[in-house]
Amino acid sequence: MEYTILILALPVLSFLILGLAGMYMKHRVAGLIGTLSLTGVTFLSYLTAYEYFTAPRTAEGVFETLMPWNFQWLPFNTSLHIDMGILLDPISVMMLVVISTVSLMVHIYSFGYMKGEVGFQRYYAFLSLFSFSMLGLVLATNIFQMYVFWELVGVSSYLLIGFYYTKPEAIAASKKAFIVTRFADLGFLIGILIYGFYMGTFTFTPEQEQLMKCGMLLPLALGLMFIGGAGKSAMFPLHIWLPDAMEGPTPVSALIHAATMVVAGVYLVARMFPLFIGYAPETLHLVAYVGAFTAFYAASVACAQSDIKRVLAFSTISQIGFMMVALGVCTTADPHEGGLGYMAGMFHLFTHAMFKALLFLGAGCIIHAVHSNEMSTMGGLRKYMPITHITFLIACLAIAGIPPFSGFFSKDEILTACFQFSPVMGWIMTIIAGMTAFYMFRLYYGIFWGTENKELHKHHTPHESPLSMTFPLMVLAAITIVCGWILPFGHFISANGHAYDIHLNTQVAVTSIVVALIAIALATWMYARDKQPVADMLAKRFATLHRAAYKRFYMDEIWLFVTHKIIFRCISTPLAWFDRHVIDQFMNFMAWSTNASGEAAQPIQNGKIQSYTMWFLGGIIVLSIILLLN
């Protein structure tokens, strides 16, 4: 399967072409180049997936792990070397399909959404760069290659969030995203270094004796790596960058900040899963607790936001929390049932990527129509935008966990895994799932039903988007409807690699459906009508709570306090003083003395050949004497 190298080569090629020559191109040409290269990538990804999953399994009944390309880049010694290559195994192939599908949809969608924008070519160049980095990340053959692409993904995310670089909020958001994730990546890097130093290898599958050498430090290394993953995947308390990242163009939010990049942390945990489960189960459960808290926190914040993209951002954080929980509740107790969460987490990653991209792209259509993110400018849009309305509703039903939409199946597996881990975890996650249904339908009714902002809409009638934008919506909606029950996901991916038949746990399924229906009914009762007395009354009654949730429980303020008041004032200021007065002065002295000695040495070079030979001979004599005396 050597052709997989093209999956990386095509986007990097189109990035180079668009980046270097984009400004001389027409918008349409630039967009076509980007989209065509992504079409090629998508085709190749599907071909890879088809060939990979139809190939016969090995004798142990698992899919073979392939490395069609592996090139030793930096060797340190025989076992420790940094490689660059392509790794094909069930999860990387699954990620290929997810990334290329969503990315292609976003490329097509952006034709309509970004039409006429200044820097259209630059936008497509960055999209190509992002696709390249993300594909490289999932195909990485070792942890260091993953890190390299991990940072590249961070850079392209930074570039795209700050795409509207004349807007101060966008610049601030891009910086925030970059700094926060970079800060978390420090943990990742230290984890990698510990891993490499004690284990003597960067591969994902170290030998037994290498593992023995690492011993007690392995859980630490994995935990540090998880910090990096938590930063990228916006886990509490490192989630603060994601809501602000919504300043970027909406298709970018759909691609990077909903479907692909933000699940890199989940992918990382899944990638290291055999090590987690075998040698650091406590760390793995820590992942579950962090995920669960994040899911709860984000869900409660999402209930109070008024900016539709922010609601979706918090719902993304909450859903990634679900995936983390799914991975984290895995145990070795029963190899088959204990590993259910792994399959469930990956399944949810897959379905979530599709319906969340759909939600964001739908939100993009709405923003395109009313030119605002605020829910107050919307309401009653269902009659103006039928396609957006229906597809958005499908996605809402999917995320709420209503059968037969895809989200129901994956979420049900997660809940089953949670109940197996502990009933408390199961109930907590069920309640959060109910909250999800509630806030999603609050959003849905707020946009498409509820109080219509008639004055605004009379002034500027909202309209359905062009086909280039609605087509991706319909494709993603179709996937969302069918992929839950048509795809035998467990056959492809499971904790131990064996085929696993997904079977619904009736008790869990019924409970979760009932909870979701109650939440939807509640949302309908509160928000579907023109007047919303109940909601207003609740907001007034619990004003403090509502305000706190609206302000995201003041997490940004807490971070600002910690950085500005504590770190800057107590650590940075004295250090800056020391730097300016001691280190700089020392450096100035060094520079001055270097210059002065240069001045002093100039006369030696007097241009006279006699003196040159004197130096020559003198040098020989002095050196000989030194050597002879030694």
Added chain:
Amino acid sequence: MDISAIFSTMQAEISLAVILIIMLLADLILKQPNHKALQGLACGLLVVQIALNIVPVTGEAFGGMFVNTSMSSIVKTVLTAGTLLVFMQADSWINREDSRHKAGEFYVLTLSTLLGMYYMVSAGSFLLFYVGLELASIPLACLVAFDKYRRQSAEAGTKFILNAMFSSALMLYGLSLIYGTCGTMYFADMTAMLTGTPLQILAMVLFFAGLGFKLSLVPFHMWTPDTYQGAPTSITAYLSVISKGAAAFALMSILVKAFGPMIENWSLLIAIVTVVTITLANIMAILQHDLKRFMAYSSISQAGYIMLAVLGADGQGMASLVYYVIVYIVANLAVFGVITTVEQHNNGRVDREAYNGFYKTNPHLSFIMTLALFSLGGIPPFAGFFSKFFVFASAFHAGHWLVVFLALVNTIISLYYYLLIVKAMYITPNDNPLPTFRSSGMTRACLVICLLGIVLLGICSNVFNTLSNVALL
């Protein structure tokens, strides 16, 4: 030993000699003006030479007088490629009205020095080595004085030849002492006889001084700034990279091969000379305004860094030396390519002030110059960073951590003066910068090759890995 074995072992030397003769005849036969044809012919023949000798040859000839190893084969190919680049960028100078009638001499003289270097790097005895050294030095003096009606060029030639004579005489003295104490001139037989007697130490220092002159190590460097400044720029480029590369390789292989038992002595010698060379060259370089003089000091300090690899004294050190030379060739030739192009469009001015605001009018040349200077300064991710890293690593492994530390401190100084030029090009305002001009096709091709080398040699790890595999054979 039959003649065909000699032919195959000395294949590179023989083919280069043939090229030399072809160039000589072509200069006689082709009607004036023949400069364009000669340049094409010379470049084409060198490409053929590289292609013929790209596969390393090993073997001995003339009873161990001539020894070819894979590494020396590679070094010869590298030197040839560097010479080719010099020929390409000499374009705008040699084809000028006042020098085109003697273009043939330029190629013939340069190729004879190259032939001398071939013998230097694969000598198995001091006799052949000395012959090679002289063949590499004497035509160089003619080249330095090539613009003989220009006072500076003539002065530079005189200084060079006088100093070369002086150092050769001392070196011959040292070689005679070696013959006196060892009874042999062959490297392979010497090692058994070397015991580190005072006489042998003196001989070794004298030999070292002879190559130290070619490498321009302090205190044998005094001729360098004057000669570099006065010589035609393309010759300066040749002197600073090709001649140095050959000398560095010859020095290391002879020290390791012939003076192996005296490693204690010569590593101390090199440690002292390295530190003094780098430091003195750097503090002198920061005050230079003439770019060619500045590049002279820069090349002295680069030679000091190359010496760090010699301190490694093993296969890894050898690999890092050759790698350093390769990287240094592309970066330095890029700088000289820009300097020579600018010089031709600027009435021969080469001072730094002429480059103020250069970026505005000639962004591409400034860009190449900047990357080349970054590489010389050792800024990642350019090749210069990796080459510095490897020589530091090999000296460190040999236990010379103090030398490595001092060399590291010196890189900061060197960064300062390399960045001064970058600052002049990009930041210093100038109401009247150099006009926009277009360099000749050959020069542009040369600069592009150098640029690719600067960027790719570091990232493609195969280059160094191949070298270290060859060195460990």
